[in-house]
Amino acid sequence: MAGRAGGSVFVLTDYGLADEFAGVLRAVVQRDAPGASIIDLTHGVTPFDVRGGALALVRAIPYLGPGVVLAVVDPEVGTARRAVAVSVSPAHGARGPHHFVGPDNGLLPWALDVVGGVDRAVALAPRGESRGSTFDGRDLFAPVAAQLWQGVPLSHLGDEFDPRTLVRLSAPRLSASPGALESEVLWVDRFGNVQLAARPDDATAAALGIELEVVAAAVHGARRVQAFAELEFHALGLVVDANGHLALVCHRQSAATVLQVQPGAVVTLRAIVPGRSAP
Amino acid sequence: MAGRAGGSVFVLTDYGLADEFAGVLRAVVQRDAPGASIIDLTHGVTPFDVRGGALALVRAIPYLGPGVVLAVVDPEVGTARRAVAVSVSPAHGARGPHHFVGPDNGLLPWALDVVGGVDRAVALAPRGESRGSTFDGRDLFAPVAAQLWQGVPLSHLGDEFDPRTLVRLSAPRLSASPGALESEVLWVDRFGNVQLAARPDDATAAALGIELEVVAAAVHGARRVQAFAELEFHALGLVVDANGHLALVCHRQSAATVLQVQPGAVVTLRAIVPGRSAP
């Protein structure tokens, strides 16, 4: 059975760019799949932050063309954790990535959900250099990504297993009740915007109005806005961000600094009840 | 009317590389313009620093081959600020970029001046996802850059407007008088070199000699040199830098740290008058 092939190789890691790790990954893909366009999604995932990497991949995935996703955030490299390659359901068509490669630690499944789920999955056989390696990105995942790009069938790369056994991360905390929306902070971006797990429907479910309160380290007033520039200096806004999530933002200022929150924190958005805020 | 097409897509943003923003931009260009070579000029512009981005683009532009410049430093995203695409005067020929895409906030015009000015300009029509978006780079600018690369005529992308109405940044501060040259600091690079708005002709106009004084937070002696390595440790040199500007430099040390200056600061270079420096 011939695999689907071609397109780009999309790379996401926690390697950073100070060392040559990411460059060597690119070089191996280029060496083994000459002509592949290599698209770095990011190498800036916080070291060992599988959850942060999984979320970045979910945000990027709707915008990718055809190709292979090569994702490596792998604190358990060298242990018995599975290294995997999966094919995407053909129903998803030729629009997006057709294969994903990476460690089986929760990094891939959320993004796979977005593209319609897994068709088939294999546990990668270790190969020469990768036996006992501390750099499976270079020695196993990149060569496999290049082979999948070349059209090597998945079945040639390892033993098939039930995709439902892929390791999954716990779902982000999120709960709505009348007047209150409790949500995990998924992401703080370079600009200090605070992306929440909550989406506009959740705000509706919680009956939050245009003016609201944010409970983090302290209690802050906030306002629903459409653009950063609607906000005065130091004012906190609630927007629907570019990924369809609610996000707490400021104008030319870091909302994360104002709120003193980091990814993984839980904040509460509260409707303002007349009388309560006027003691 | 067919547009000019092809070449590279040159990308400059303030997105940084810690998040997947720049990667998604690359992916969208690759998806919509398969085969384009994507050249990241930099994603390291200080967040929201339109002036810093405009200056980086000016420095890069003489060295670019044919293609489309995609530049995004856009603090007013989501507001009524214009999103624009412009074609470069055909007199500039096929040597450099033929189109520029970005926000109308001063980011583009200085670089456009370098390549011979604007031929035609259009205000981009919002499109599906970009309506009310906080990520026009992904939803509007990158798709438009890909279309221009593909040869879609500018007139298909929005309403034409008079290019003389493009927003322009204020010119850098610069004034020469006999014995004194006052200049804005344009840029402090990774190595701590301090690029001035002044050029060699300005030093000549101010009759600065080989030995001179630099007035910043304090007064420092400095010397005209050709190479960093001519300088002793801690000594300050004045060179003509790789962009034809005067720059204050040290050898293997940050001149910006010695001088305690940042971009936007104003420094004065003074000729040394015999008698004045010997009390």
Place this chain on the structure above:
Amino acid sequence: MAGRAGGSVFVLTDYGLADEFAGVLRAVVQRDAPGASIIDLTHGVTPFDVRGGALALVRAIPYLGPGVVLAVVDPEVGTARRAVAVSVSPAHGARGPHHFVGPDNGLLPWALDVVGGVDRAVALAPRGESRGSTFDGRDLFAPVAAQLWQGVPLSHLGDEFDPRTLVRLSAPRLSASPGALESEVLWVDRFGNVQLAARPDDATAAALGIELEVVAAAVHGARRVQAFAELEFHALGLVVDANGHLALVCHRQSAATVLQVQPGAVVTLRAIVPGRSAP
């Protein structure tokens, strides 16, 4: 005589990514060698750290396909230091890079040793813009790399010289005696792993056991392991790393922080002698 040509252009510099330096280098290569795949190995070498750049290149080189290596860490730019281009011994075949370009300051020879040594070497003639330039990467090295990629013979680019006169860096400190292995720290990576000059054979020569002591700022216990995940929190491990060197590591923690060492430091690994460690 036609040169060998094609493949990728592999780029390593200390330019960082905050400025447009690396982007301009890419743009010049793309302009002069359209169709070349440009692979950034890293631009994150510590500014002016020729030794660090040389070591990063050595680690990357075995994984590169055919092409030209363009390496620039060049504190003496603008002085009489030679700018060089070299061809790799044809015996190395078409598997790896066929040419290297960069300053003659020790940056290239270690990597050249890995690929079988130098065949021919030329001192690059300065060209128009590069005369007195502070940015030879843009004005000299990148154009030359593009020409070599195009197949321009080395002899057209400058005067041939004896490759044995290439500047070489001092060898890393390393000495083994019974029960003690003294080694320079070559590299601290993003994850805080501490790569030593020593290799497994050196540990064997020093008769180090599974349990050992590391003498840095203080004395630490350590244990030979295969994977990071075998280590408890705060425990120090000794692994054979992905480049075949001994490395001191922790699990999800920086060994460099635990040991308080940086590249260039010297550490001693000591066998544990029964009785000595129990006073």
